Amino acid sequence: MPLRIATSLAAAVALLPLAIAQSPQWGQCGGQTWTGPTTCVTGSTCVYQNPYYSQCLPSGSGTTSSAVASAALPTGTSTAKSNTVAKTLGGKLYFGSATDNPELSDATYVAKLGDNTLFGQITPGNSMKWDSTEPSRGVFTFTNGDTVTSLAKKNGQLIRGHTCVWYNQLAGWVTSGNFNASTLTSILQTHCSTLVSHWAGQIYSWDVVNEPFNDDGTVRSFVFSLAGGTVPNLNYITTALVAARAADPKAKLYINDYNIDSAGAKSTAMQNLVKSLKAAGTPIDGIGIQGHLIVGQVPSKAALIANYQAFTALGVEIAITELDIRMTLPETPALRAQQQTDYNTVVSACKAVTGCVGVTIWDYTDKYSWVPGVFSGQGAALPWDNNLVIKPAYDGIIAGFTN
Ligand SMILES: *[C@@H]1O[C@H](CO)[C@@H](O)[C@H](O)[C@H]1NC(C)=O
Numbered sequence: 001m002p003l004r005i006a007t008s009l010a011a012a013v014a015l016l017p018l019a020i021a022q023s024p025q026w027g028q029c030g031g032q033t034w035t036g037p038t039t040c041v042t043g044s045t046c047v048y049q050n051p052y053y054s055q056c057l058p059s060g061s062g063t064t065s066s067a068v069a070s071a072a073l074p075t076g077t078s079t080a081k082s083n084t085v086a087k088t089l090g091g092k093l094y095f096g097s098a099t100d101n102p103e104l105s106d107a108t109y110v111a112k113l114g115d116n117t118l119f120g121q122i123t124p125g126n127s128m129k130w131d132s133t134e135p136s137r138g139v140f141t142f143t144n145g146d147t148v149t150s151l152a153k154k155n156g157q158l159i160r161g162h163t164c165v166w167y168n169q170l171a172g173w174v175t176s177g178n179f180n181a182s183t184l185t186s187i188l189q190t191h192c193s194t195l196v197s198h199w200a201g202q203i204y205s206w207d208v209v210n211e212p213f214n215d216d217g218t219v220r221s222f223v224f225s226l227a228g229g230t231v232p233n234l235n236y237i238t239t240a241l242v243a244a245r246a247a248d249p250k251a252k253l254y255i256n257d258y259n260i261d262s263a264g265a266k267s268t269a270m271q272n273l274v275k276s277l278k279a280a281g282t283p284i285d286g287i288g289i290q291g292h293l294i295v296g297q298v299p300s301k302a303a304l305i306a307n308y309q310a311f312t313a314l315g316v317e318i319a320i321t322e323l324d325i326r327m328t329l330p331e332t333p334a335l336r337a338q339q340q341t342d343y344n345t346v347v348s349a350c351k352a353v354t355g356c357v358g359v360t361i362w363d364y365t366d367k368y369s370w371v372p373g374v375f376s377g378q379g380a381a382l383p384w385d386n387n388l389v390i391k392p393a394y395d396g397i398i399a400g401f402t403n
Contacts, residue, residue, distance in 0.1 A: 023056045026330055028376050030054030036376075049386065052373030055329065074333055076383070076390030078398040081117035086358065090351045090401030093204075094158050096121025096360040098322065101144045103368045104151070112388060113364065114155040121158040121204065123321070123360055124148040125370075128162055129169045134191055137173050142198050149202055158204040160321065160360065163256065164192040165240050166210035167222035174223055181228025188224060188236060189243045196247035205252035207288055207321065208244045209237050212273070213257060217265035234273060238282050245283040256288030256321055261346075262299035262307045274314045287311050288321035291346060292362070295327040295335055298342040304349035312355030320350055322362040325393070326371045326381035335380075340392035343383065347400025359397075 023029040023037045029046035030038050031053040040046050040056035047057045086095035097119045103109050113119060126132060127144035134140050152159045165188060174187065196206060212234060214220050224236035237255065244253050255274075260267040270287060277284045289308070299307075311318050325342045327335045350356040363369055365384040372379035383393040 025056050025058060026377070027056050028053060028372070029056050031373055033373070049372070049379075052370070053379060057330075072333070073331055073385075074336055074392055075385075076392055076394035078390070078395045080398045080402070081115075082394070082397055082401075083120035084117045085398055085401045087120065090347075091354075092350070092356070092358045092401070094120035094358040094360075095397070095401070096123065096158070096160070096358060097364040098123040098125045098162075098360060098362045099148060100125040100363070100368065101127055101147060103363075104147065106367075108388060109365065109367070110151075112384075114151065114157075116156050119157060119364070121160060121358060121360060122148060122152040123160040123162050125162070125363065126169070128195065129166065130164075130174070130191065131169045131171045133195055135171050135173075137177075137187070138190070140194055140198070145199070149199060153202065159199070159202060160319075161196070161199060161203040161206040161251070163207040163210040164188075164195055164244060165208070165224060165236065167220055167225075168211075170223070179223075179227075184224060184227040185236075185239055188239050192240045192243040193247045196244045196251065200248035201250065203248065203251045205254050205286060205319070206244055206248070207256040208240050208253050209255045211257050212237060212255065213266050213269045215259050215266055217269035219269075234276075237273070238277070238280070241277070241283050252285040252317070253283050254286040254288045254319070254321075255284065256290060258290040258292050258322070260287070260289055260307070261291060261293065262303040263310070267307055267310070271310055271314060274311070274316055278315060284316060286317040286319060286357075288319055290322035290362075291320045291324070292322060293325045293342065293346070295325050295339045295342055298325065298345050301345050301349045301352075304346065305352050308349060308353040308356055312353060317355045317357050318353070319357050320346060320359040323359055324362045324369065324371060324381035326375060326378045328377055329372075329379050331380045336392045339380075340396035342396070343393045344396035344400045347397050348403065351401055 022039050022041045024041055025044040029040055043059055044056035045059045046054050048054045082095045086092045099113055124145055149159055212220055219225055219232040221232040225232040241253055260270050308318055325339055350359050365388050366380050366382050367386045369381050371381045383391055385391055
């Protein structure tokens with residue numbers, strides 16, 4: 001689900017506050033592409049939190065938001081290392097993090113990202129997507145993806161490739177080209193083949209297809225699912241998987257989606273897709289369960305396990321690929337405690353299922369989370385705070401792999 005900020009979802013979310021002249025206390029008042037009010041109601045001051053988010057905080061409560069936060073909020077206490085524990089006690093291949101090229105200029109951030117006792121796997125958040133890699137037809141740019149893969153390799157970390165085909169962050173030339181079905185198939189083959197070939201031998205797993213379903217389990221409608229018709233279909237998925245397998249026979253090939261954490265129409269649709277791909281002999285190795293969740297609304301451990309096992313019973317592995325657990329700001333000690341429980345629930349459910357190979361968080365620090373830029377008034381979704389200090393959520397992760 002993570003999008004660059006200038007997307008239709010962000011635009012839709014940002015439309016809401018347009019009619020309001022001033023943001024309320026605790027409301028958003030700035031950030032990249034923020035189009036709402038930049039002044040706060042009397043008694044509040046607009047305080048910068050990160051490039052995507054500024055917030056109206058009570059006036060006189062401190063010079064920075066982190067000064068306010070760190071005085072009142074509990075931090076993590078565990079000294080164990082998340083990737084080490086995931087492998088040794090959790091029996092997993094990795095605990096990992098997404099990252100993105102802009103934050104690689106932050107040396108403190110990079111030092112922690114590169115610590116392979118904390119993170120054994122890296123996912124490039126944006127730099128392998130279509131708009132970044134084939135911005136014009138046949139013109140491929142791999143520079144930013146190379147930067148992330150080089151860093152991961154230098155630090156002895158696995159890499160998850162992300163992604164060959166997604167309805168979002170597609171290059172404009174694809175969607176507006178009025179191509180017929182056979183040309184679209186060829187465009188997709190060329191894109192996946194070239195992308196996966198470029199990093200062949202370096203990638204643990206590829207999210208070949210991202211987010212093929214709507215939340216009700218129907219097939220998402222976009223240029224590739226509509227190729228040659230008016231009813232969305234899943235034929236493009238076979239094209240992409242076959243091209244990816246040929247380009248890098250050793251990479252595990254995944255389909256990745258959100259809201260498939262527990263049983264429901266979308267999870268059922270994904271399981272049916274796996275069954276039909278397997279029946280047709282199409283290569284499919286894994287399902288990525290993104291895990292963009294909300295504090296206090298995480299399914300029970302039993303519900304997660306039952307759903308994870310429904311996938312692994314079909315002969316695919318699974319991974320938690322984009323975990324973050326967001327809350328309505330501001331953070332409180334109670335919300336941090338609930339978030340610790342929620343991270344523990346997801347990680348311990350993955351531990352309990354043999355075919356769940358690893359857990360990836362969608363960046364590790366709130367400083368670079370996508371959440372505040374897309375979900376107005378929400379954030380603090382990650383186990384490290386804005387100052388790269390561990391939160392109780394980190395202890396929840398460690399306990400989840402340990403117990
Ligand atoms: C599809 O478009 C291509 C390129 O314009 C053309 O060569 C081809 O004949 C078309 N195929 C069909 C079935 O219309």
